[in-house]
Amino acid sequence: MSGMAILIVDDEQPARKKIRTFLKDEGEVAVIFEAGNGVEAARLIQEKNPDLVLLDIQMPGMTGFEVMEAVGVEKMPAVIFVTAYDQYALAAFEVHALDYLLKPFDQERFRKSFRRAIAQIHLQKQPTGVLQRLLAEIKPEQKYLQRLMVPAGGRYFFVKTGEVQFISAEEKYVEIHTHKGGYLLRETMNEMEQRLDPAKFARIHRSYLVNIDFIAEVQPASHGDCIAVLKNGVKLAVSRRYRGRLLGRDEMRGE
16 A cells, blocks of 8 residues: 555644654655644544544543544544553553554654554454444443534534434434534434433434433324424424333333
8 A cells, every 4th residue: 555644643743743753764655644632633534534543542622532432433544542541541452452652652663553554454454343342441431422523614523412402314314403503414313323322312213313401391192102392492203113212111011
């Protein structure tokens, strides 16, 4: 493989410069992008689709793990973690065969890590399952998304999941509805349901996921269906199939 695109993510400019200098001696690099924070990193991964990301873990505002969550593990390119993390994290990386650079590192250590990643890319092994297991081990307290990365005007920004009123299916997309407006994501309802906390979001219809904090009342409708009335007046159909997820299993026993 030649002509690789590399993204360097670190909030410290000298650290980015050091990696860029080391990359100059590697013949397979065509273009290098840099990000000084997690939000910028997530945007560049979406827009530039790099072959490899050198991802710092400990950054203010948004960690490397949160970048992965925001982009979606299944959409992440190959990753080399750059970290000053504790031994527990390093052990997890080793167990799952993910490479990492422990700060401070020299050029020889960088070359070994970089070439291991290149070999993985040549073999087209995308470590999606490995990344998912790693996230589960490192961040067991945060299993579900806390924010969503949404496109707007050719750029990307973040919406806290607590601000999402409901999500609707729109053909091959879902639409995220907030008080500021709607945003389309190329996801399925099933994928969104798995990534959101079921204690906060209920699937009420094959086409709707709703944030229960925004529900004002639930009204009965015909044939066992219901209507969820949101605090802003929006009315959403609650199908008979899904109403137990909203109203509770005890309610369903009367059918």
